[in-house]
Amino acid sequence: MTSNVDPPDSSLPGDPSGLPFDPPGSVRVTEELSFRYSDDRRPIVNQYLRSHRVGKGQHGEVWVCWDLNHNRREVAIKAVKRNNPRAEKLNLLRRRNLPTSSHTPLTDKLGSLEQKIRKEIAIMKKCRHGHIVRLLEVIDDKLNERIYMVMEYLSGGEIKWRNEQNQPVLAVDQCRRICRDIILGLEYLHYQGIIHRDIKPANLLWTEDRQMVKITDFGVSHFSYAQRLAAAGRGQVALDDPNDPILLDDSDLSKRAGTPPFLAPEVIAEYTSTEPSPSVSASATSSTLLSTRSGTHINSSGTIRGSTVPHRQPITKAIDVWALGVTLYCLLFGHIPFRAADSSEYVLYNIICNNDWDPDETMGCDGVPTGGRWPNADSPGFPVMHLLDQFLQKNVSKRITIDDAKVSKHISSSSSIEFPFDNPPALSMVPL
Numbered sequence: 001m002t003s004n005v006d007p008p009d010s011s012l013p014g015d016p017s018g019l020p021f022d023p024p025g026s027v028r029v030t031e032e033l034s035f036r037y038s039d040d041r042r043p044i045v046n047q048y049l050r051s052h053r054v055g056k057g058q059h060g061e062v063w064v065c066w067d068l069n070h071n072r073r074e075v076a077i078k079a080v081k082r083n084n085p086r087a088e089k090l091n092l093l094r095r096r097n098l099p100t101s102s103h104t105p106l107t108d109k110l111g112s113l114e115q116k117i118r119k120e121i122a123i124m125k126k127c128r129h130g131h132i133v134r135l136l137e138v139i140d141d142k143l144n145e146r147i148y149m150v151m152e153y154l155s156g157g158e159i160k161w162r163n164e165q166n167q168p169v170l171a172v173d174q175c176r177r178i179c180r181d182i183i184l185g186l187e188y189l190h191y192q193g194i195i196h197r198d199i200k201p202a203n204l205l206w207t208e209d210r211q212m213v214k215i216t217d218f219g220v221s222h223f224s225y226a227q228r229l230a231a232a233g234r235g236q237v238a239l240d241d242p243n244d245p246i247l248l249d250d251s252d253l254s255k256r257a258g259t260p261p262f263l264a265p266e267v268i269a270e271y272t273s274t275e276p277s278p279s280v281s282a283s284a285t286s287s288t289l290l291s292t293r294s295g296t297h298i299n300s301s302g303t304i305r306g307s308t309v310p311h312r313q314p315i316t317k318a319i320d321v322w323a324l325g326v327t328l329y330c331l332l333f334g335h336i337p338f339r340a341a342d343s344s345e346y347v348l349y350n351i352i353c354n355n356d357w358d359p360d361e362t363m364g365c366d367g368v369p370t371g372g373r374w375p376n377a378d379s380p381g382f383p384v385m386h387l388l389d390q391f392l393q394k395n396v397s398k399r400i401t402i403d404d405a406k407v408s409k410h411i412s413s414s415s416s417i418e419f420p421f422d423n424p425p426a427l428s429m430v431p432l
């Protein structure tokens with residue numbers, strides 16, 4: 001089979017030579033920053049002339065700039081303040097609204113902002129893949145209050161997945177291709193020992209031609225050297241930064257989180273009123289779920305099938321698979337699968353851990369019938385609903401792996417999967 005998507009091109013848009021922007025794997029680190037204005041009063045940071053702002057995150061702004069040393073090619077520059085009292089205050093306020101616990105306090109205990117940025121940079125430096133936004137240069141002048149991350153510019157922007165009426169705007173096949181791109185990106189990240197931890201539509205950017213998406217925002221990602229070794233095989237991996245404690249602190253896996261509606265049950269179980277419940281019946285939908293005194297949900301016939309979710313499930317790369325499931329649901333239906341009526345995180349976490357999800361009657365802007373939560377195996381909705389079911393397994397040990405998702409019926413239909421790796425992964429990829 002042949003792919004209907006061209007293999008990712010390592011050159012950047014606007015590069016007349018068609019050659020990669022940098023030699024493979026290298027990210028320039030520039031320790032001096034000069035600042036001046038152009039004749040038309042635009043700021044110029046080193047060789048980058050500011051064009052317009054494309055994004056504003058919690059910790060900084062993202063600007064499109066022209067690289068004056070490279071034929072004015074466009075790059076995206078994220079400028080982050082080393083210390084941002086406003087962001088830290090917001091974080092503190094948010095923390096106060098959550099149930100307190102000494103363990104897994106989600107987005108709190110992030111450490112200093114500078115540490116967070118350094119970790120994001122260290123992780124991005126490891127990545128060079130067609131479905132991962134590429135970091136090109138870091139401008140880190142100790143005398144400047146900001147660190148600048150120069151990245152390839154994805155001019156297609158964030159994926160728009162719903163309209164104002166919360167209806168889907170993407171066709172089912174577009175959703176499938178986006179899902180496939182994320183699977184390939186995640187496969188690479190996991191092989192590198194990286195868990196992204198914030199997979200969601202807002203962190204997926206289109207290329208200019210909207211043929212491909214790339215994963216961005218590694219602000220809460222986690223790297224495990226041990227898992228990298230396990231994935232690649234001992235002896236095959238040289239640690240790029242042998243003395244970089246920022247990458248070697250495994251304890252932060254239990255400290256950080258992503259975006260509440262996308263969090264996997266194992267990340268938030270501790271914030272719920274009950275221990276994680278047994279998996280709901282294969283025939284249950286959220287409308288048929290009843291709540292027992294203990295908070296466990298069963299279907300209207302009273303049966304609970306499937307295995308029991310272990311009390312404390314490990315936090316592994318499977319959290320990215322769950323978030324991918326939530327993301328695919330969003331793309332298909334134009335709304336999120338788990339919602340709390342009063343927008344309380346605490347209620348939301350209980351719903352994520354205890355309730356099943358429910359599909360709409362049709363999916364995608366092309367209105368393909370889903371066949372309901374449990375469609376017949378020969379119906380058009382079956383491969384998609386089945387994949388969603390496998391992504392959104394509350395029990396980690398039952399959740400589909402990225403390897404299996406890649407060859408699932410829905411993902412592998414219509415086109416084969418290409419492998420845009422610079423270094424193809426070893427055949428045996430040990431799970432994180």
Ligand SMILES: Nc1ncnc2c1ncn2[C@@H]1O[C@H](COP(=O)(O)OP(=O)(O)OP(=O)(O)O)[C@@H](O)[C@H]1O
Nearest residue numbers: 055056057058059060062076151152153154217219
């Ligand atoms: N390489 C890029 N190309 C095009 N747009 C980008 C790029 N990087 C970021 N953006 C835009 O800027 C926005 C903010 O970027 P990013 O998510 O990295 O910032 P952040 O401060 O980490 O945000 P958050 O608060 O979500 O953590 C993105 O949602 C996207 O719209």
